[in-house]
Amino acid sequence: MTESLPHWHLLGAGNMGTLAAWYLTRAGHTVSVVTDSPAPPQHKTLIFAEHNASLTLPCVSPSQFHSTITHLLVASKTPYTEAALRRVNGHLDSMTLVLRFQNGMGALDGRLPPGATMLEAITTSAVKGQSPQHTIVAENTTWLGGLPQPPAWFEGLQRHWPNLCWEADIRWVQWKKLVANAVINPLTALHDVPNGALVSDPSLQQQARALCAEADTLLTALDSRWPGNSFSAVLQVARDTAGNTSSMRADRQRGATTEIEAINGWLLRQAQRHGMDLPSHRRLIEALSGQAPT
Ligand SMILES: NC(=O)c1ccc[n+]([C@@H]2O[C@H](COP(=O)([O-])OP(=O)(O)OC[C@H]3O[C@@H](n4cnc5c(N)ncnc54)[C@H](OP(=O)(O)O)[C@@H]3O)[C@@H](O)[C@H]2O)c1
Structure with a gap:
């Protein structure tokens, strides 16, 4: 039996969050942007070196959550992490897997429920622009890791995300x-x-x-x-x-x-x-x- 692919809740649909959402959706995952209040879907344009792509991301706000978030992607700039996490307050638990897609270190330390699993992402790719237009200036290596084994969906994601690597010890x-x-x-x-x-x-x-x-x-x-x-x-x-x-x-x-x-x-x-x-x-x-x- 094949396992169903994750539904991700995205905090911070800026440049990096949008690029990550693009590759996740290419691999068959679904992604919703978490907004402060109910909002229409976001229509994004990604400008790659050789082609443009459109991506529509539905939005969900705290009053619309009906169950625990199983997969959370954090791609806000680090000073806004706390404010962004307030949107999902009470909807994370020990079963939540959090993928932190930020520069710097420690922005989520002490801010997740006990037992929640954290994956870290590091990228040398570069994306510029202002929502809803995101220009991919460089597509280099991206590493996910921080767990002994990659999640079951990693291999499928790797087929769609150029130069995506797994690093168990990502430090x-x-x-x-x-x-x-x-x-x-x-x-x-x-x-x-x-x-x-x-x-x-x-x-x-x-x-x-x-x-x-x-x-x-x-x-x-x-x-x-x-x-x-x-x-x-x-x-x-x-x-x-x-x-x-x-x-x-x-x-x-x-x-x-x-x-x-x-x-x-x-x-x-x-x-x-x-x-x-x-x-x-x-x-x-x-x-x-x-x-x-x-
Ligand atoms: N861009 C790159 O090339 C690049 C490369 C490597 C690493 N990174 C890292 O990736 C992370 C995200 O960077 P980015 O370039 O994607 O930044 P960005 O384009 O500015 O996007 C960050 C997102 O954070 C959210 N945000 C902004 N102000 C907020 C506030 N006051 N409260 C709550 N949320 C707020 C917004 O999303 P919403 O509108 O959805 O709330 C915004 O779109 C950073 O840590 C950065 O260092 C970026």
């Missing part, structure tokens, strides 16, 4: 992405420059080197097998995305709250737990807190 993949985000994003946001400035500007490169060294010291304290050497990996990302505006720079340019608390803030909180300080990360958080670009 190092997360940490690698986290360090790149913790260096490139705040430096480019603070100085209002594209990612490539970390390669071309010796002073920014020096700051990037210090941030990487602090992150590597902490991550080695968390796991002595951590390979370190983050600086060369981060510089390669800055080189590969030289013309891009980081999401933190874009958030800051439009006066939105950035994800720094889930990125550098997570590193700093881990360091404090281990009696360590990360002065370069701490100073960057202070410099970026609540300030628009000057």
Whole structure:
């Protein structure tokens, strides 16, 4: 007997949430967007390199839930996680599987019911735009993981989602992405420059080197097998995305709250737990807190 495919409730139908919903629906899953109040279906356009696609997602609001949510996809920006979770308050339980599709770490820590299962997603793909138009700027690798075995539906999803990988122990993949985000994003946001400035500007490169060294010291304290050497990996990302505006720079340019608390803030909180300080990360958080670009 074949198992039925999941119905996902999506929190945050922005760029990443829409791309994930697209691949899930291609693989036969169904997806509803969770909204604050009853709303008509959302008609989305996804602009891929070689074709455009249309996706219609029904909306469901808290007053319309009749049973527990079995599959929840969280793709809101991290500062809005708590607000987004309020929409599903009382509708999650130990049987719920949550897929967290966000940058940074820890945005769901302590916010899920006991026993709920969590999967983490990390992607190096990039999507830009403003709902309902989402432009897929790069389709690279996406990793799902965090459980010893993939869910039964993973293999089917992999057939529809390009470069989707399973990683049972996803921590190092997360940490690698986290360090790149913790260096490139705040430096480019603070100085209002594209990612490539970390390669071309010796002073920014020096700051990037210090941030990487602090992150590597902490991550080695968390796991002595951590390979370190983050600086060369981060510089390669800055080189590969030289013309891009980081999401933190874009958030800051439009006066939105950035994800720094889930990125550098997570590193700093881990360091404090281990009696360590990360002065370069701490100073960057202070410099970026609540300030628009000057
Ligand atoms: N875009 C990328 O290329 C990319 C790449 C890698 C990782 N990520 C990560 O993916 C996550 C989502 O990023 P994104 O680019 O998809 O962001 P986004 O396009 O801004 O979408 C985020 C969604 O969050 C919801 N939201 C916004 N403000 C809210 C509020 N005050 N309360 C509740 N919900 C709110 C909105 O969805 P509703 O209208 O449905 O509420 C919004 O569409 C982030 O953690 C980001 O770092 C993104």
